[in-house]
Amino acid sequence: MIKLSPSILQAVSKPARYTGGEVNAVCKDLDKIACKFALSMPDVYEVGMSNLGLKILYEILNKRNDTAAERVYTPWPDMEEKMRQNNIPLYTLESFTELGKFDFVGFTLQYELSYTNILNMLDLAGISILSKERKNYEPFIVGGGPCVYNVEPIADFFDFFIIGEGEEVINEVVTEFITWDKETKTHDRQELLHRLAAIRGIYVPSFYRAEYNEKGVFKELVPLFPDIPKVIKKRVIKNMDDIPSIEKPIVPYINIVHDRLMLELFRGCSRGCRFCQAGIEYRPVRERRRETLYALAKKMIDNTGYDEMSLTSLSSADYSCLPVLIENLIDEYAGEKMNFSLPSLRIDSFSIDIAHKLQTTRKSGLTFAPEAGTQRLRDVINKGVTEADLLRACAAAFEHGWKTVKLYFMMGLPTETDEDLIGIAELAEKVVDLYKKVKSRRDVKVTVSVSCFVPKPYTPFQWFGQNSKEEFERKQRLLKANIKNKAIHFNYHDASTSILEGIISRGDRRLAKVIYLAYKKGAKFDGWSEMFNFKTWMQAFEEIGVEPNQYNLRTRDVTEKLPWDYTTPGVRKEFLLSEYKKAAAEELTPDCRRSKCIGCGICQELGVDIVDWKGNNDDDISRRDN
Amino acid sequence: MMIYRVEITKNEQLRYISHLDYANLLQRCIRRAKLPAAYSEGFNPHMKVSFASALALGITTDAEYADIELTKDVCQPEFFSRLSESLPEGINLLRAKKLVDRHHKSMNALVDMAVYKVILPADIDKRKFTEAVRKFNNALVVVFVRERMGKKAQKGRMVKKEIDIKKFLAADPQYDNKENSLLLKLRVSSEGTVKPSEVTKAICSEYIPDFNYDDILINRTELLAAGKNLLDIV
Numbered sequence: 001m002i003k004l005s006p007s008i009l010q011a012v013s014k015p016a017r018y019t020g021g022e023v024n025a026v027c028k029d030l031d032k033i034a035c036k037f038a039l040s041m042p043d044v045y046e047v048g049m050s051n052l053g054l055k056i057l058y059e060i061l062n063k064r065n066d067t068a069a070e071r072v073y074t075p076w077p078d079m080e081e082k083m084r085q086n087n088i089p090l091y092t093l094e095s096f097t098e099l100g101k102f103d104f105v106g107f108t109l110q111y112e113l114s115y116t117n118i119l120n121m122l123d124l125a126g127i128s129i130l131s132k133e134r135k136n137y138e139p140f141i142v143g144g145g146p147c148v149y150n151v152e153p154i155a156d157f158f159d160f161f162i163i164g165e166g167e168e169v170i171n172e173v174v175t176e177f178i179t180w181d182k183e184t185k186t187h188d189r190q191e192l193l194h195r196l197a198a199i200r201g202i203y204v205p206s207f208y209r210a211e212y213n214e215k216g217v218f219k220e221l222v223p224l225f226p227d228i229p230k231v232i233k234k235r236v237i238k239n240m241d242d243i244p245s246i247e248k249p250i251v252p253y254i255n256i257v258h259d260r261l262m263l264e265l266f267r268g269c270s271r272g273c274r275f276c277q278a279g280i281e282y283r284p285v286r287e288r289r290r291e292t293l294y295a296l297a298k299k300m301i302d303n304t305g306y307d308e309m310s311l312t313s314l315s316s317a318d319y320s321c322l323p324v325l326i327e328n329l330i331d332e333y334a335g336e337k338m339n340f341s342l343p344s345l346r347i348d349s350f351s352i353d354i355a356h357k358l359q360t361t362r363k364s365g366l367t368f369a370p371e372a373g374t375q376r377l378r379d380v381i382n383k384g385v386t387e388a389d390l391l392r393a394c395a396a397a398f399e400h401g402w403k404t405v406k407l408y409f410m411m412g413l414p415t416e417t418d419e420d421l422i423g424i425a426e427l428a429e430k431v432v433d434l435y436k437k438v439k440s441r442r443d444v445k446v447t448v449s450v451s452c453f454v455p456k457p458y459t460p461f462q463w464f465g466q467n468s469k470e471e472f473e474r475k476q477r478l479l480k481a482n483i484k485n486k487a488i489h490f491n492y493h494d495a496s497t498s499i500l501e502g503i504i505s506r507g508d509r510r511l512a513k514v515i516y517l518a519y520k521k522g523a524k525f526d527g528w529s530e531m532f533n534f535k536t537w538m539q540a541f542e543e544i545g546v547e548p549n550q551y552n553l554r555t556r557d558v559t560e561k562l563p564w565d566y567t568t569p570g571v572r573k574e575f576l577l578s579e580y581k582k583a584a585a586e587e588l589t590p591d592c593r594r595s596k597c598i599g600c601g602i603c604q605e606l607g608v609d610i611v612d613w614k615g616n617n618d619d620d621i622s623r624r625d626n
Numbered sequence: 627m628m629i630y631r632v633e634i635t636k637n638e639q640l641r642y643i644s645h646l647d648y649a650n651l652l653q654r655c656i657r658r659a660k661l662p663a664a665y666s667e668g669f670n671p672h673m674k675v676s677f678a679s680a681l682a683l684g685i686t687t688d689a690e691y692a693d694i695e696l697t698k699d700v701c702q703p704e705f706f707s708r709l710s711e712s713l714p715e716g717i718n719l720l721r722a723k724k725l726v727d728r729h730h731k732s733m734n735a736l737v738d739m740a741v742y743k744v745i746l747p748a749d750i751d752k753r754k755f756t757e758a759v760r761k762f763n764n765a766l767v768v769v770f771v772r773e774r775m776g777k778k779a780q781k782g783r784m785v786k787k788e789i790d791i792k793k794f795l796a797a798d799p800q801y802d803n804k805e806n807s808l809l810l811k812l813r814v815s816s817e818g819t820v821k822p823s824e825v826t827k828a829i830c831s832e833y834i835p836d837f838n839y840d841d842i843l844i845n846r847t848e849l850l851a852a853g854k855n856l857l858d859i860v
Contacts, residue, residue, distance in 0.1 A: 007747075007841035010684050015642035023654075023714045253643045253651060305654030305712070336657065337665050
C-alpha cells in the first residue's frame with residue numbers, strides 16, 4: 001500500500017485528487033479477489049471522474065465477488081514530479097495499490113490528444129510501455145471507448161482492445177482471465193491473449209501485421225494466426241433495459257467537470273450528420289423504458305445526495321418519452337430542490353419548451369449547434385436544420401427570458417467556401433437582430449464558437465483531406481474580420497491541436513514511434529492548450545521520418561484500404577461512400593429511426609434493432625408542435 | 627421551522643478538501659439522510675446550513691459546528707441517527723442539539739478562540755525548537771509578513787502585509803516535547819485572526835531556516851465562545 005506523506009500532499013495543487021475515499025467508492029480486500037481491474041481515463045481526476053463509461057464499468061465489475069475495480073487518473077505535473085522524486089509508483093485511489101500489481105489496466109480512449117498521458121502513466125507505474133516487452137507478471141493493458149475504431153497509432157502499447165460497448169464483454173474477459181489464471185502453469189501472456197481473441201469484439205493488435213505499399217501507403221492488416229478474425233466487429237447491447245447501469249456513482253469530494261448525476265436515456269443517434277463519428281459508432285438508437293429510467297434516477301438520487309441530474313444522450317430531446325419522464329421526475333423531486341438538465345438541445349421550439357420547464361430557477365445560456373453558416377453547407381453535412389428552425393428556436397428562447405445564446409460551428413468542412421464562412425457571421429447577426437425585434441432591447445449576447453473540422457474514421461468524410469493549419473488560420477482571420485457587431489463574441493482555438501488530432505485519428509501503426517518520441521520529449525496533457533506544444537510533435541515526426549501530411553491533408557482514394565477497416569462499428573463502406581457522394585450533391589438523408597431503413601447495414605450486420613418507446617407514452621402530452 | 631446545531635469532525639480522510647467542498651459534502655449527506663432541509667428562496671435556492679468558521683484546506687478538526695435548518699420537526703434521536711448513518715468515514719457526528727432560541731446569534735459572531743494542535747515533523751531538532759518557542763514567547767512584538775496572491779487590481783502579484791502576530795494569541799504557544807506538538811490558542815475577532823501555520827512560521831523562520839512547512843499536520847481541537855463550547859451555550 002502506497003502511503004503519501006503530508007509533505008507531498010501539502011505541496012501540490014488540489015491534493016484531494018490523490019487521496020480517494022469518496023462516498024460510494026468500493027474498497028475490497030484484494031487478497032481475496034481473483035481479478036484486479038484498474039480503470040483509467042488518461043486525464044486529470046476532475047475530467048476522468050466525469051466519464052460515464054468508466055462509471056458503468058466500475059459498477060459492473062464491482063458487482064462481481066471475484067473482481068475488484070479501482071480507479072486511477074493522470075497526476076497533474078506537480079504531483080508527477082513529487083512522485084518521481086520520491087519513487088512513488090502510480091497507484092489506485094481505492095486501496096492505494098500500485099498499478100503494476102493489477103491484472104488489467106483499462107484505459108478509456110476519449111480523444112487522441114490523451115495518448116501521451118497513457119505512456120506517461122505506464123512509465124510512472126513502472127509498467128513496460130511497449131506491449132511486446134511486457135513480462136508475464138505485468139498487467140494486461142486494455143483500451144476501449146470512442147477512439148477504439150482506429151487504434152492503430154497506439155496498437156504497440158496495448159495488449160488488446162475492446163471494440164464497442166463494454167457492459168457484457170468486460171465480464172467475458174474477466175471470466176476468461178480467472179479461468180486461465182487457475183489453469184495456467186506458465187502464466188504465458190500469449191496464451192490468454194489467444195483465448196481473448198476468440199471473444200467477439202476483442203482485438204489483439206500484436207496478432208496482426210501491417211503492410212504498406214511501395215509508396216508508403218497502408219496496404220493491409222494481415223492476421224498472423226488462422227484462428228483469429230480478419231475483421232473485429234463492435235459489441236452492442238441489444239436491450240438497454242436488461243443491462244446493469246449506474247446506481248451508486250462515486251460522489252467526489254472536490255468539484256469535478258460534470259459534477260452531477262448522469263441518467264443515460266438512450267444510446268445512439270441516427271440523425272445522420274455526416275461529420276459525426278458518434279452517430280455511426282453508437283448506432284442503432286436503443287431507448288430505455290421510462291420505468292427503467294425512473295427507477296435508476298431514484299436509486300442514484302437516494303445513494304448520492306446530488307441535487308443535479310443530467311438527462312444524458314447524444315441527442316436527449318429525441319427521447320420518445322421525454323415530456324412524461326420529465327414531468328414525473330419534477331413532480332417527485334420538486335420538494336427536494338432537484339435540478340434536471342439536458343446536455344444538448346435540438347434546434348426547435350420543442351427543445352426550448354423542455355429547457356424552459358427544466359430551468360425554472362437559473363437562466364444560464366442556451367447552446368445550439370447549427371454547425372455551418374449556410375443552408376448549402378448544412379445540407380452537405382446532412383444537418384437537417386434550416387435558418388428558419390434556428391431563428392424560431394432563438395425567438396422561443398428569447399421570449400422565455402434567455403438572453404445569452406451560444407452557437408457552435410465548424411470550419412474546414414468539405415466543399416466549404418469563404419461565402420459559407422461569412423454565412424456564420426451573417427447568421428449570428430440575424431440572431432442579434434431577432435432579439436432586438438422580440439424584446440425591443442439590446443442586451444443580448446451571442447457567442448459564436450468555431451472549431452476546426454477533423455475528419456474521422458467511419459464517417460462519410462473519412463476520405464476527405466483536412467484543411468491545413470495555414471488555411472484554418474486564414475479562415476479564422478476572415479471570419480473575425482466579418483464579425484463587427486459588439487453583441488457577438490467570436491471564440492476559436494489554436495488550429496494546431498486539430499491538426500494533430502487529424503493526423504492521429506486517421507493514422508496507422510507507424511505513428512506509435514512518433515507518439516513515443518513526442519512523449520519522451522515531454523509531450524503530455526496535449527488536450528490542455530496551456531500544455532500543448534506543437535513544435536515538440538513536429539520535431540518527433542521529423543526525427544522518426546514520418547510525413548504527417550499523408551494522414552490528414554491527403555484526400556484518400558476510395559479504393560484504398562484504410563488502417564481502421566479492421567475494427568468496425570458494422571457500417572457498410574458502400575453506405576459511407578454513398579453518403580460522401582450525396583454530400584457533394586447536397587442531398588439529404590432522413591433519420592432512419594421513424595422512416596425507412598437507409599441501409600447503413602449496422603442492424604443487419606450485428607443482429608440488433610432500433611428500440612423506440614414512442615408508443616409507451618400512456619399519459620402522453622402533445623409533444624410535437626410541428 | 628427548527629434548527630439543529632451539530633458538532634462534527636473533519637478527519638484525516640478529508641484533510642485535503644476545502645471548506646466549500648466540506649460544506650457541499652455535508653449538504654449531500656443531509657440529502658441522503660432525507661432530512662427535511664430548509665432552502666433559501668429566490669432564483670438559486672441554497673440549503674440553509676451555516677458554519678461556525680471556515681477551516682483551511684490541510685487542517686482536520688475535532689470541533690466543527692454547523693446550524694442546520696429544517697422545515698419540519700424531527701426528534702433528536704431520529705435526527706442524530708439519520709444524519710450519522712449518512713456520513714462518510716471522514717466526518718463523525720459527535721453531538722446534535724435543537725436550538726431553543728429562535729433568534730440566536732450566528733456562531734460566526736460568537737466564536738472568539740480557536741485551539742490548534744500542530745504536529746511537527748519527526749526529524750526536527752527538539753532542542754532548537756524549544757529554544758525558538760522560548761524566544762518567541764519572550765518577545766514583546768513579533769512582526770510577521772503575511773503574503774497572499776493579490777486579487778482584482780493586484781491580481782498576479784504577491785501582496786505583502788505586516789502584522790503583529792502576538793496580538794492574535796490568546797496564550798503563549800506551548801511545545802510538548804514528548805508528543806512533538808505545538809499547542810496554539812488563537813484569538814478570533816472582527817479584526818481577524820492568524821492561521822496556525824503562520825504562527826508556526828513566525829516561530830521557526832529566524833531559528834530554523836530549513837524547516838519544511840509542508841510537513842506539519844494541523845488539527846483544530848476546540849472552537850470556543852467565551853471559554854465555552856458552541857454546543858454548551860445553547
